[in-house]
Amino acid sequence: MNQLKDIEQQKRHVGHLFDRIAHSYDGLNHLLSMGIDRCWRRQAVQSMKPVDKVLDIAVGTGDLALLLLRRGKANQVIGIDLSTEMMRIGAQKAKRRGVETRLHFQEANAQNMPFPDEHFDAVTCAYGVRNFADLDAGLREMYRVLKQGGELTILEFGYPQNKLIRWIYDRYFTTFLPLIGRLFSRDRTAYTYLNQSVKHFCYGDDFVAHLQKVGFSGTCFRRQTFGISYLYKARKL
Ligand SMILES: C[S@@+](CC[C@H](N)C(=O)[O-])C[C@H]1O[C@@H](n2cnc3c(N)ncnc32)[C@H](O)[C@@H]1O
Numbered sequence: 001m002n003q004l005k006d007i008e009q010q011k012r013h014v015g016h017l018f019d020r021i022a023h024s025y026d027g028l029n030h031l032l033s034m035g036i037d038r039c040w041r042r043q044a045v046q047s048m049k050p051v052d053k054v055l056d057i058a059v060g061t062g063d064l065a066l067l068l069l070r071r072g073k074a075n076q077v078i079g080i081d082l083s084t085e086m087m088r089i090g091a092q093k094a095k096r097r098g099v100e101t102r103l104h105f106q107e108a109n110a111q112n113m114p115f116p117d118e119h120f121d122a123v124t125c126a127y128g129v130r131n132f133a134d135l136d137a138g139l140r141e142m143y144r145v146l147k148q149g150g151e152l153t154i155l156e157f158g159y160p161q162n163k164l165i166r167w168i169y170d171r172y173f174t175t176f177l178p179l180i181g182r183l184f185s186r187d188r189t190a191y192t193y194l195n196q197s198v199k200h201f202c203y204g205d206d207f208v209a210h211l212q213k214v215g216f217s218g219t220c221f222r223r224q225t226f227g228i229s230y231l232y233k234a235r236k237l
Contacts, residue, residue, distance in 0.1 A: 003196055010193045011133045015082030017193060018060070021185040022085035026061050028184050032177055040229045041067055041126060043222075044155050047233060048073050051121035055080070055145060057110045057138075058128020062090030062103065064155075068124070069099050078120075080108040111137040118147045126155040130201040139214045143236055152216060152234040158203030160226040169228060173198070203230050 010017060018025070029037050045067050052075045056065040059079025068074045081087050087105040094103040108114055110125070111134055123142050132138040142152055160166040173195055181191025202210070207230070208219045216234035224231055 004200060007193065007196055007200055008133070010189075010197075011131060014131045014133075015084075017190050018081075018083035019085040020187050021181075021190045022061070022083060022089055024185040025086065026063070026089070028181060029063075031184075032180060036225055037063075037229075040155055040224045040231070043224060044124070044126065044153050044231050045071050045073055047231065048122060048124075048151060048153055050074070051150075052076065053078070053120050054122045054124060055115070055120040057123065057125040057142065058131065059090060059105060060086045060126075060128075062087075062093050062105070064124055064126040065090070065103050066093060066097060066099065069102055070097075074122070075102065077103045078115075079103060079105050080110065080113065081105070082107065082109060111141060113141045113145055115145045117144050119145050120150065121147055122151045122153070124153045127157065129154060129156050130197050135210060136214060139210055139216075143215050146236045148236055150236050152211075152232075152236070154232040154234075156201070156203065156207065156230055156232070157198040158223070158227045158230045159199075160228060161223075162226060165226050169226075203227070207232060 041064050050073050054068055054074040054077045056077050056079045059065050059081050062079060065077040065079045068077055079090065084107055091105050094100045110132060123146050129135060129138060146152060160169050178191045178195055182188060185191065204221060208221060211219045211234045217237045218235040220233050222231045
């Protein structure tokens with residue numbers, strides 16, 4: 001119960017939390033997932049058809065957005081996030097790769113987006129939705145800004161189904177990950193929040209039920225690496 005209250009509290013200041021760990025975010029991401037996070041993003045991008053304008057919600061340091069451009073899945077990407085520090089690093093990466101004119105970063109809240117209805121051909125969000133203070137409000141906004149016929153692609157963590165793998169993963173996730181996270185990011189609480197926010201978030205059919213509730217059709221999901229990560233797809237008909 002206290003853990004849940006802590007998570008709700010942290011979600012209210014999630015932009016600041018990511019500002020604090022932005023400097024070590026990319027390195028730790030690849031280290032803690034042993035580089036597998038790159039495959040998860042690649043699978044998400046492979047699942048998409050090429051379009052003109054994509055909105056990448058919770059763009060962070062831009063890994064998914066950059067991959068969308070590199071793989072020719074978007075002509076232009078608008079990335080929004082609450083953390084200016086994460087986006088500052090993302091903008092540097094875009095400049096280094098010469099795509100700064102095609103990837104725009106904008107500070108905005110996913111739960112109340114500053115875009116007109118039906119504005120984007122596709123919407124993506126990698127490892128962002130579990131941080132929303134109000135999940136359904138964020139999903140409703142995704143539905144609103146997506147054009148009719150447009151495709152939604154979401155990546156989010158889950159928990160493995162297999163009991164043994166789940167047990168091993170849980171040990172890793174609740175002890176090793178916060179410890180390494182604390183050491184490298186020099187932040188005492190951020191990686192404990194990150195692990196707890198995954199533990200208490202819905203996945204699989206339960207998450208799909210939220211997508212359907214706000215109006216999405218053609219919903220499906222794919223487990224990645226035993227269900228450590230989930231790739232969700234949906235459409236606005
Ligand atoms: C785990 S990072 C993921 C970043 C990136 N998409 C990636 O795949 O590495 C989560 C990001 O979500 C952002 N975020 C959380 N809640 C948000 C909200 N309500 N609106 C916009 N961004 C949000 C955080 O600031 C953070 O940068």
